[in-house]
Amino acid sequence: MPMPKCSLCDEYRPGKMAAVYWGYRYASGDRRSYKQLYDANCYRVIHELVMKSEEGLFDCPICHKDDPLAHGMSFFATVFLPGGKRTDMVVEVCEECHLLFEDKVMQGATRLADRSGAGAGGPPPRPLDDPWSGYR
Numbered sequence: 001m002p003m004p005k006c007s008l009c010d011e012y013r014p015g016k017m018a019a020v021y022w023g024y025r026y027a028s029g030d031r032r033s034y035k036q037l038y039d040a041n042c043y044r045v046i047h048e049l050v051m052k053s054e055e056g057l058f059d060c061p062i063c064h065k066d067d068p069l070a071h072g073m074s075f076f077a078t079v080f081l082p083g084g085k086r087t088d089m090v091v092e093v094c095e096e097c098h099l100l101f102e103d104k105v106m107q108g109a110t111r112l113a114d115r116s117g118a119g120a121g122g123p124p125p126r127p128l129d130d131p132w133s134g135y136r
């Protein structure tokens with residue numbers, strides 16, 4: 001098994017990483033899904049977002065404006081920690097910042113096949129380019 005690479009710092013790390021599955025939808029209805037891996041150090045960024053989501057604090061993670069959803073975008077994520085703990089969260093990003101946040105979601109990420117209900121249950125999606133996915 002190849003050593004996993006952290007999406008954020010781009011370093012190969014031995015051992016397990018946290019997996020984050022992102023799903024979001026443009027105003028046009030177009031969906032995007034991405035998977036990122038985080039080592040224990042870089043996971044702190046995600047942990048802060050999870051904490052905020054659990055507390056219902058929906059200020060924009062980039063500019064920290066309150067109530068970003070007036071014209072913003074919701075990014076849903078399912079977070080799997082090594083050991084199997086699973087958390088669903090939503091990050092709400094204002095209109096001015098959603099492209100910046102999308103850049104972060106795409107950083108070092110694997111694009112996944114679009115699916116409905118991302119971040120709201122269901123098994124994690126399979127990578128688009130996995131030729132073995134039909135046999136499992």
Ligand SMILES: [Zn+2]
Binds near residue numbers: 006007010011041042
């Ligand atoms: Zn890292």
Ligand SMILES: [Zn+2]
Binds near residue numbers: 093094096
């Ligand atoms: Zn913002």
